[in-house]
Amino acid sequence: MTSERHKPPGQRAFLRRLLHESATRLGVAVVGDVVFGWRDRTIGSAVTSADGRFWLRATAEHQDWAHGEPWTGNRDAAEIQSVPKPDLAARVEWDEPPVAMYAELMTYVEDKPCSATSELLQPFTAPDDWWGNLRAALDKLATHRTERGEHDPDAVVRDLEDLYARRLDLPSPAMRTEHADLHWANLTAPHLWILDWEYWGTGPAGYGAALLYSHSLLVPETAEKVREVFADLLDTPTGYVAQLSAAAHILGRAYRVDDYAELQHPVRAHAHRLLAEVERP
Helix, strand or coil: CCCHHHCCCCHHHHHHHHHHHHHHHHCCEEEEEEEECHHHCEEEEEEEECCEEEEEEEEEEEHHHCCCHHHHHHHHHHHCCCCCCCCEEEEEEEEECCEEEEEEEEECCCCEECCCCCCCCCCCCCCHHHHHHHHHHHHHHHCCCCCCECCCHHHHHHHHHHHHCCCECCCCCCEEEECCCCCHHHEEECCCCECCCCCCEEEECCHHHHHHHHCCCCCHHHHHHHHHHCHHHHCCHHHHHHHHHHHHHHHHHHHHHCCCCCCHHHHHHHHHHHHHHHECC
């Protein structure tokens, strides 16, 4: 849910109009409450049609920026098989210059997100089979080949050296397909669904697990559970790359747009611990 202090004047009125225009174009009826995404960039709601109940999500962007992997992420993810994710039933795009818009009709997920915020604020408990399903889903995703994402492992390490302003004794990481926005608001329980696929693609192996671990650091017992489930990915040289990349993402958001007011502190401390182990003398 977006903070009111970050809400541009009139943005939510515009998004509500966008939602209802999307519903008209897709032939569905909006039901229930609407949900605004991060910084009021998106809007979503349950909808119904003759075919049943769906989730409708809509967004808009200036035409100069309405392209690239985030713009097509959910559509591209439709090709992924055997991973618990919403299916894309329909998509519509149109322009109102200088703005481009799209709306997507997706599987309606009854299960609730594990957290109302990206970062976990209280302990999360789930049976072992939930954790097993999460591990299996990310392992299955890893086998899906895609052109999306970063395909130059050397560039990943160079970027980290630039971001942290030091030389790192890290090898070029193993690369695989990852959900590149894996946090607690994008996972559901009691049944596992993985939501929001705008940013998926190739990255350092374990990057999704590293993001989830980093988003857990305000709740040490849950962070420890994440580490236990993904230890073979995180406690490796590539896992160090993944963790430093995840930390850089969170710290960058904290610096640029004032996100993660509390989470940034344990994430920064964790990054410093890792850097102490891998910095070149």
